[in-house]
Amino acid sequence: MERTDDVAVVHDLSKQYGTRWALDEVAFTVSQGEVFGLLGPNGAGKTTLLECLTGLRKPTSGTVRVLGEDPATPRSALRSMVAVQPQEATLFPQLSVRETVELWASFYPEPDDIDDVLARVGLLEEAHQRVKVLSGGQSRRLLLAVTVVGRPRVLLLDEPAAGLDPQAKEHLWDVVRQQRASGGTVLLSTHDMHEAAELCDRVAVLVEGRIAACDTPGRLVSELAALSTVTFTAPRETDLSAVASFPGVTAVDSTEVAGESVRVRVRTAVGDQTLKRIAGDESLVAADLDIDKGGLGDVFRSLAGDSAQRDGTAAQQKGGRS
Numbered sequence: 001m002e003r004t005d006d007v008a009v010v011h012d013l014s015k016q017y018g019t020r021w022a023l024d025e026v027a028f029t030v031s032q033g034e035v036f037g038l039l040g041p042n043g044a045g046k047t048t049l050l051e052c053l054t055g056l057r058k059p060t061s062g063t064v065r066v067l068g069e070d071p072a073t074p075r076s077a078l079r080s081m082v083a084v085q086p087q088e089a090t091l092f093p094q095l096s097v098r099e100t101v102e103l104w105a106s107f108y109p110e111p112d113d114i115d116d117v118l119a120r121v122g123l124l125e126e127a128h129q130r131v132k133v134l135s136g137g138q139s140r141r142l143l144l145a146v147t148v149v150g151r152p153r154v155l156l157l158d159e160p161a162a163g164l165d166p167q168a169k170e171h172l173w174d175v176v177r178q179q180r181a182s183g184g185t186v187l188l189s190t191h192d193m194h195e196a197a198e199l200c201d202r203v204a205v206l207v208e209g210r211i212a213a214c215d216t217p218g219r220l221v222s223e224l225a226a227l228s229t230v231t232f233t234a235p236r237e238t239d240l241s242a243v244a245s246f247p248g249v250t251a252v253d254s255t256e257v258a259g260e261s262v263r264v265r266v267r268t269a270v271g272d273q274t275l276k277r278i279a280g281d282e283s284l285v286a287a288d289l290d291i292d293k294g295g296l297g298d299v300f301r302s303l304a305g306d307s308a309q310r311d312g313t314a315a316q317q318k319g320g321r322s
């Protein structure tokens with residue numbers, strides 16, 4: 001049953017292009033005030049899913065509801081409540097940055113303060129510049145400004161950080177956090193695991209059109225980041241063959257550092273146990289021990305597997321059948 005704070009409800013959504021199933025019985029719910037991330041390798045279906053949420057694509061089967069409405073309904077009231085970052089081609093090259101944001105603000109009943117929006121995306125100093133002279137990154141910031149100026153309840157962003165410099169990314173993240181702080185909701189796709197871990201309350205990992213996992217980044221990491229990495233420094237002549245036979249260890253490699261030493265990297269399914277074993281083994285003379293218990297990147301690799309290696313253009317068979 002839908003709850004009143006459900007902002008997006010996706011039920012058994014499938015989308016077919018010709019013989020290809022881009023989405024295969026996808027289901028999830030996003031609540032008000034959440035930042036919900038879509039992760040997945042190229043061709044996994046993230047854009048198609050966001051397009052179904054904006055009403056740009058009609059599902060082959062299943063249902064999508066945003067703020068209780070079908071986004072594909074013509075003249076939907078959602079238009080003023082849901083913002084989708086537009087394409088660069090929609091900007092007018094002769095207008096200034098400020099005129100552009102003012103134009104977009106005029107489409108909405110209660111727009112935000114223009115200077116405030118320009119400051120948030122880091123374009124206040126460029127307010128008088130013509131759109132045609134903006135750099136690629138500045139244009140992306142302007143697209144973000146026009147997306148948020150209408151104070152939408154829901155923000156839908158497809159890879160918003162692509163092509164942004166680190167400072168512009170910070171601005172983007174601030175805008176997303178501000179949207180959440182003011183009670184708004186954000187759905188975004190990203191290839192950046194750090195961004196997903198930093199920003200998202202929950203993430204869904206899409207693999208070949210299906211949701212392989214959906215949870216908070218913390219829970220996904222603790223349940224699915226299968227391997228930890230233990231690193232240590234040892235004398236160059238150390239026999240490392242014993243380490244490879246420690247329980248849980250799947251790989252050992254080393255690189256020479258400072259002539260007489262090697263830095264050893266051990267991949268293991270039982271990080272803490274391996275760390276103790278290495279520290280307690282006198283024959284290893286291990287120094288500078290460190291452990292990395294993995295992150296969303298490990299979760300992604302373990303779920304996406306081979307699919308992450310492919311370019312995603314292979315035709316997908318619904319339900320994994322061929």
Ligand SMILES: Nc1ncnc2c1ncn2[C@@H]1O[C@H](COP(=O)(O)OP(=O)(O)OP(=O)(O)O)[C@@H](O)[C@H]1O
Nearest residue numbers: 017022040041042043044045046047048049312313
């Ligand atoms: N208009 C279309 N016609 C035919 N096939 C399409 C169309 N749009 C997408 N596809 C196919 O659907 C699948 C999912 O594509 P989609 O763009 O949704 O993936 P994505 O996860 O956003 O990928 P990326 O990370 O590369 O942007 C791919 O196999 C793609 O080739």
